[in-house]
Amino acid sequence: MSAPAISAHNLDLTFQTGDGPVHALRDVSLDIPDGEFVSFIGPSGCGKTTFLRCVAALETPTGGTLTVSGMSPDAARRARKYGYVFQAAGLYPWRTIGKNVTLPLEIMGIPRAERAHRRDEVLALVELDKFANKYPWQLSGGMQQRASIARALAFDAPILLMDEPFGALDEIVRDRLNEELLALWARTSKTTLFVTHSIPEAVYLSTKIVVMSPRPGRITDVIDSPLPRHRPLDIRDTPEFLAIAHRVREGLRDGMQAA
Amino acid sequence: MTDTPALEIPKTSIRSTRLGRAVSRGIHALWPVLLVIAAVAGIWYAACIPMNAAQSALDAERAGATLSTTAAERRDMAGLSVVIAHPAAALSGAFTQDRPRLPAPHQVVAELWDTTVEKKITSKRSLVFHAGITLGPTLLGFAIGSLAGILLAVGIVYSRVMDLSVMPWAIASQTIPILAIAPMIIVVLNSVGIQGLVPKAIISAYLSFFPVTVGMVKGLRAPTPADLDLMRTWNASALRTLVSLRLPSSLPYLFASLKIAVAAALVGAIIGELPTGAVRGLGARLLAGSYYGQTIQIWSALFGAAIVAAGLVAVIALLERVTLKRMGLAR
Numbered sequence: 166m167s168a169p170a171i172s173a174h175n176l177d178l179t180f181q182t183g184d185g186p187v188h189a190l191r192d193v194s195l196d197i198p199d200g201e202f203v204s205f206i207g208p209s210g211c212g213k214t215t216f217l218r219c220v221a222a223l224e225t226p227t228g229g230t231l232t233v234s235g236m237s238p239d240a241a242r243r244a245r246k247y248g249y250v251f252q253a254a255g256l257y258p259w260r261t262i263g264k265n266v267t268l269p270l271e272i273m274g275i276p277r278a279e280r281a282h283r284r285d286e287v288l289a290l291v292e293l294d295k296f297a298n299k300y301p302w303q304l305s306g307g308m309q310q311r312a313s314i315a316r317a318l319a320f321d322a323p324i325l326l327m328d329e330p331f332g333a334l335d336e337i338v339r340d341r342l343n344e345e346l347l348a349l350w351a352r353t354s355k356t357t358l359f360v361t362h363s364i365p366e367a368v369y370l371s372t373k374i375v376v377m378s379p380r381p382g383r384i385t386d387v388i389d390s391p392l393p394r395h396r397p398l399d400i401r402d403t404p405e406f407l408a409i410a411h412r413v414r415e416g417l418r419d420g421m422q423a424a
Numbered sequence: 425m426t427d428t429p430a431l432e433i434p435k436t437s438i439r440s441t442r443l444g445r446a447v448s449r450g451i452h453a454l455w456p457v458l459l460v461i462a463a464v465a466g467i468w469y470a471a472c473i474p475m476n477a478a479q480s481a482l483d484a485e486r487a488g489a490t491l492s493t494t495a496a497e498r499r500d501m502a503g504l505s506v507v508i509a510h511p512a513a514a515l516s517g518a519f520t521q522d523r524p525r526l527p528a529p530h531q532v533v534a535e536l537w538d539t540t541v542e543k544k545i546t547s548k549r550s551l552v553f554h555a556g557i558t559l560g561p562t563l564l565g566f567a568i569g570s571l572a573g574i575l576l577a578v579g580i581v582y583s584r585v586m587d588l589s590v591m592p593w594a595i596a597s598q599t600i601p602i603l604a605i606a607p608m609i610i611v612v613l614n615s616v617g618i619q620g621l622v623p624k625a626i627i628s629a630y631l632s633f634f635p636v637t638v639g640m641v642k643g644l645r646a647p648t649p650a651d652l653d654l655m656r657t658w659n660a661s662a663l664r665t666l667v668s669l670r671l672p673s674s675l676p677y678l679f680a681s682l683k684i685a686v687a688a689a690l691v692g693a694i695i696g697e698l699p700t701g702a703v704r705g706l707g708a709r710l711l712a713g714s715y716y717g718q719t720i721q722i723w724s725a726l727f728g729a730a731i732v733a734a735g736l737v738a739v740i741a742l743l744e745r746v747t748l749k750r751m752g753l754a755r
Contacts, residue, residue, distance in 0.1 A: 223653055242659055249657040251650050259672045259751040268668065269658045300752040320658075 170234060170324060170356040171197040171220055177228030178215060178382075188381030189215040190226065195375065195384065199323075202350055202357045204367035205375045206413060207420065212382020213360045213375075217326050220358065221249050234323065245273060247324035248317030252332050254309035256301040256316075263288070263297030266316045273320060287315040290349060307338040314346070318353070325357045332362065343369055344398055351394065364417075368392075368409045369401055376413055378420020386416035465529050473518045474503030475526035480517030481510050489513060527720045535724040548704070551728045557705040558693050559732065561621050565628020566689035570682060572629060573636025580637070581644040581670070582662065591641075598634050602627065602692065607699035624696035631692040632685035639681025643674025672751065679744035686736040694729060706732075 178190040190212045197203050205213035218224040219231060222238035233241035241247065248269075256265045263284050270280040288294045291311040301309055310330055317325060331339045347370055350357055361367050367374050368390070376386040390409060392400060400406055478498050485491055491510055498506055507514040519528040527535075536551065543550035576594065579586040606627050613623045647669050655665045697707025706729050713722035 221657055223656060242657065245659060247657070249654070251654065253648075253650055255648075255650050255654055257651070257669065257672065259675075259753055261752065272655075272658045272660045272664055272668070302752075 169196040170199045170201075171195070171232070171358070173216075173219075173229065173231045175229040176216070176219065176226050176231055178212070178219065178224060178226045190219070191381035191383045193229070193382075193384055195387070197356060197358070197373070199356055200354045201372045202347075202359065202370055203373045203375060204359045204361055204371040205377060206361055206364065206367045207377035207382075207417065208362075208379055210379040210382065211377040211420070212379070213377050214328050215382060216377075217328050217358055217360055220324075221247060221326055241324075245320060246322055247326050248320065248322045250310075250313055250317045250325070250327040250330045252329045254301070254306075254313040256309055256312055258301055261298050261300055262293060262304065262312045265301070265312060266297075266319050269316060269320050275320075283319050283321075287318045288312075290318065290352075291315045291345070305338075307334050307342060310334065310342065311345075314349075318349075318355075323355060325355045327357065327359045329360050329362065331366070339363075339366070340398065346370065347396060364410050364413050365401055368406055368413060369396060369398075374409070374413055376416035376420065378417070383420075385420040386412070388412055388416075468526075468529050469519070472524065472526050472528050473514055474507050476518050476521055476524045477503045477506035477510075477514040479521055479524065480514045481506055483517045483521070484510070484513035523717050524719055527723050531720050532723045532727060535720045536727060539724060540728075551706075551709070551724065554704060554706050554709050554725070555728055555732050558690070558697065558707065558729075561624035561696060562628055562686075562690045562693040562732075562736070564621060565625035565630075565692055566632050566686050568625060569629035569632030569689060570636050570685055573633040573681070573685070574640050574678070576633065576637045577640030577644055577674075578666065580641050582666075594634055594637055597630070602631060602695055603698075605630070606692075606695050610696065610699055624693050627696040628689040628692035631688040635681045635684040635688065636678070639677045639684075640674055643677030644670045646670075646673040646677065675747065675751070676753065679740060679747070682740050683737045686740055687733045690729060690733050690736065 173193055173195045176190055176193040177188075180187045180189055193212070193216060205216065207213050215224060219226050220233055220238055222233075222242040231238055234244070234246045236244070236246075256262070257268070260268065266284045266287060267280045270283060275283070284297065285294065288297055291314055293308060293311055293315060296304060296308065296312075301312070304312065314327075314330065317327075331342050334342065343366060350370075359367075359370060372390050372394075374386075374388040374390065375384055376388070377383065378385045388409060391405060392409070478501075481491055481493075481498055482495055485495070491513065493501070493506075493509055501509070518524075519531070524531070539549060539551040543552075545552050545556075547553060576586075576590060580590055581587075609627055609630075610619075610623045613619065613626070644666075651669060651673075652665070655669055660668070694705070694707040694710070697705040698711055703712075706725050709725035709728075710722055713719070713725060
């Protein structure tokens with residue numbers, strides 16, 4: 166087995182604020198092997214988004230070590246090792262969906278023909294191939310979020326970082342996108358880090374669930390999912406699924422009591 | 425034979441109702457505009473009576489009427505008192521004087537018509553000719569000012585040193601009365617051999633760069649932290665972020681600023697014509713009018729300037745609509 170895609174040891178991050186220091190991350194250690202789907206779940210302020218931002222080199226840890234694809238997070242960022250999907254779709258409104266998807270490719274200096282090819286490929290992957298010439302405001306929220314996933318996939322980075330991508334969507338759209346995301350992951354086998362508030366979402370999607378708790382942000386439990394890789398939506402009614410969901414809930418409760 | 429008119433009637437009736445609807449919608453939208461114009465004209469006409477009362481009374485006396493007050497007495501009276509003392513004289517002479525203190529709207533309109541439509545454009549008495557003279561430095565100054573404003577804004581957004589050092593100077597520059605600084609600019613440039621179009625354009629640029637700078641700083645900072653983070657995850661260069669994110673985000677702000685700037689540029693060009701005692705241009709018309717007490721000429725030059733400014737703003741607004749539509753920002 167190759168080196169883990171992401172490896173954190175005793176990671177600390179303290180923000181200096183006007184009200185004194187805030188411990189966003191305390192002593193976080195975690196190894197994520199290649200090709201896993203890892204969910205980070207916990208209440209607000211538990212540092213799950215902060216951890217993701219550290220991996221993306223959007224924040225700098227104040228202590229500990231963190232490697233992404235065997236290099237420093239910033240080197241990984243410069244080597245374009247990851248695609249990042251934010252909570253808001255963040256499509257640029259003056260670009261069509263197709264142009265939004267090709268923007269990172271333009272920035273990376275990929276030739277025009279190749280850009281068009283990749284655009285068609287990833288838009289087909291998220292079933293938006295008929296919407297390449299539409300502007301973002303012409304799409305529903307769920308479609309916009311799919312477009313932003315397509316954009317993160319366009320440059321074929323080995324790691325996909327997703328920060329509550331479906332947080333603002335309704336339950337029905339969310340279910341469908343979860344199913345599609347799982348299918349997408351099965352096809353591309355990218356290492357995926359997924360931040361969420363939703364226990365069913367975390368259990369349904371993940372091969373590994375990281376339960377976190379706040380003040381200071383830390384890991385309270387890491388659960389390796391025994392569920393098979395192929396998961397129909399109704400797997401959520403099986404005893405195995407409910408058992409994992411129960412364990413996640415327990416982990417969350419313990420974390421809250423300790424804090 | 426019989427079904428031809430039957431086919432035609434619904435066609436024309438649809439067109440006529442559609443046209444009718446458009447017209448009625450137009451009239452509907454026009455009503456408030458007409459109401460405001462009527463109110464302004466009414467107040468204006470009313471104001472002419474006391475403003476011109478002293479001259480009206482004098483004219484009436486010269487025409488043979490005997491008034492209870494002497495011209496010397498009337499000189500110390502307020503216009504309204506003269507109207508109360510001699511209502512008939514004040515009313516009859518209010519709107520027809522050659523050099524009224526306040527010309528009536530129709531006198532200004534007649535002068536505007538006479539100096540635009542009736543005169544050849546090449547004539548020195550044509551307002552179109554004078555507006556054209558002023559338009560040159562206006563457009564040059566607007567171009568210089570807008571470009572300088574955009575460059576300053578980019579510098580302010582990207583450099584903390586410029587952010588802290590340039591903005592106070594830019595604000596200070598606008599607190600100096602342009603009337604005080606305009607002659608100095610003209611004199612200084614003249615002493616190094618620059619005259620004509622360029623000094624006026626520089627005064628225009630001086631007035632027009634500021635709104636562009638302020639608007640563009642706001643516009644370049646419009647992208648959200650998430651928008652900027654996205655660029656960072658792609659390892660985009662600063663130049664890339666400027667071109668692909670900050671500049672497109674700033675366009676709505678830019679157009680709002682350009683509208684203010686183009687009107688300010690015209691004011692700058694007119695003021696630039698005043699200290700040189702220019703003989704051509706809208707400023708020269710204002711100056712000549714005030715030398716010879718030609719109030720109607722002053723007012724028509726003022727309205728000419730306002731019409732030119734409105735036209736320039738309308739051109740920017742059109743550019744704005746076309747650009748934002750092409751960018752998919754207009755819905």
